[in-house]
Amino acid sequence: MFRGVHNLTIDAKGRLKIPTRHQVQINKICEGKMVLSIHPDDPCLLLYPLKDWQTLEEKVSALPSLNIHTKRLKRKLIGHATDCELDSASRVLISVTLREYANIDKKIIMSGQGNNFEIWDEHTWHKQLANLDILSEKEDVPSSISELTL
Template sequence: MFRGVHNLSIDVKGRLKIPTRHQMQIDEICTGKMVLSIHPDDACLLLYPLKYWLTLEEKISALPSLNIHSKRLKRKLIGHATDCELDGASRILIPATLREYASIDKKIIMSGQGHNFELWDETVWHKQLDNLDTLSEQEKIPVEVSQLSL
């Protein structure tokens, strides 16, 4: 499981170094082979080990092709998917089109989400957290969340 928030930088060539604490796990899960795509609803990128991506891609591909929500998800998530592999320095290249989608410039937040990571521009990340706080104050807490014990 990938956990934690990491403040990172991308180099001038658009490469991101994977934090040391995740390198061995990524190597064990997928021998460094990963997939990078856009998030269908947020201005961030999703980074999956190939093994977990293939499971997700299979589920998405099985959705009804004429359903507008399925079509949107396929076009955004699968259509923008890019294979990437950790290089010898444990870096991945983030293509310019994906960096542009997520407004990623130099400073980046890498947030572990269990089986994958979210990659955010640092400024956008902080705005998103503030926005979530504001929105959650306007919504009733779902029963599933209120029953969760921390």
């Protein structure tokens, strides 16, 4: 499980160093092989271990191909997917196209989401969190969340 929020920096070549606490886990579960893609709804990137990505890709591929929502999801999520592998310094290269999509310049946030990571431009991350707080105040909390014990 990938947890935690990490403040990181992209180097001049567009490489992201994976935090030390996740390096062993990534090498163990996927031998450093990962997939990077865009989030279909948010201006961020998704980084998955190859095995988890393959499971997700199979589910998306099984959706009705003529449905407009399926087309959108496939074109964004699968169409932008890029295989990547941790290099000897535990870095992942983020292509210019993906960095441009997420407005990533130098400072980023890498947020563990369980079986994957979200990669955000630092400024966009903070704006998104504030926006989610505002939006959540306008809606009732679903019972499935209000019944959750922390």
